[in-house]
Amino acid sequence: LFQVGGAQALAALAYGTRTVPRVDVIAGPGNLYVTAAKRLLYGEVGVDMLAGPSELLILSDGSSSPRFAAADLLSQAEHDQEAWTLLITPERAFADRVIEELEAILAETPRREVASESLRRHGFVVVVKDLQEGMELVNEFAPEHLELHLKEPLSWLERVKNAGVVFLGDQTPVALGDYYAGPNHILPTARAARYSSPLGVWTFLKRINFLYYDRGALAEAAKRVVPLARVEGLEAHAEAVKVRVEDG
Structure with a gap:
């Protein structure tokens, strides 16, 4: 266990020092400098992901309290x-109430300057035709955190294709996952949930392929391998198979 941090800690782990042993995989979130270091070190070591700014997307049918949605949006901002x-909601009146609640509680939060700038830059309220259209946008955005403020959230879960973590129902805020509930909270951001998963045991596992042919199987395969190798102009490849068949 080493009490180190920042980009310099990643360099120590990737290359090793007199006191810090070299590792094969570096995992975990960090600031912009840590992310830049992970990008530079990829290939020298394996990295879990390049985590960007945090994200929260709420899909609501308008049945829950607008104050809940506003509070969760502010907690992210x-x-x-x-x-x-x-x-994202199909209910315009609900969207308006969430905005009103957000403005009210924003004035009282200690980090209002940071939150206000975050909302100005990257805060969005989208009114859609229906929940199905909303879910299509969810899967396109592939959020890090997804909250389903729906009457029957479990019935919509299987339609979620791209998300880091899904918080089901309006009684399951992101803050719960940040500090207490569920698996680890190191999640894909910046739409990376389209092709990657949260940090888990599998992050530290790898696979090894293997092949085994006996003489008969190789002779049968040679009928296809030798012509393909010759089409590519790689005669030594063809010969590596052919010599075994002829010696048999």
Whole structure:
């Protein structure tokens, strides 16, 4: 266990020092400098992901309290000025009430300057035709955190294709996952949930492929391998198979 941090800690882990042993995989979130270091070190070591600014998307049918949605959006916006906060709903009146609530509680929050700038830069309220259209936008955006403020959130869960973590129902705020509930909270951001997953045991696992042919199987495969190798002009490849068949 080493009490180190920042880009310099990643360099120590990637290359090793007199006191810090070299590692094969570096995982975990960090600031812009840590992310830049992970990008530079990728290939020298494996990295779990390049985490960007935090994100929250709420899909609501308008059945829950607008204050709940506003509180959750603000809790995300207070992270930093680059945090993303989005509300998607088919209910325009509900969207208006959330905005009103957000403005009211924003004036009282200690980090209002940071949160205000975050909302100005990356805060969005989107009114859609219906929840299905809303879910299509969810999967396109692929948020880090997704809250489903719906009457029957479980019935919509299988339609979520791209998200880091899904918080089901209006009694399951992101703050719960930040500090207490569920698996780890190191999640893909910047639409990376389209092709990657949260940090887990599998991050530290790898696979090894293997092949085994006996003489008969190789002779059968040679009928296809030798012509393909010759089409590519790689005669030594063809010969590596052919010599075994002929010696048999």
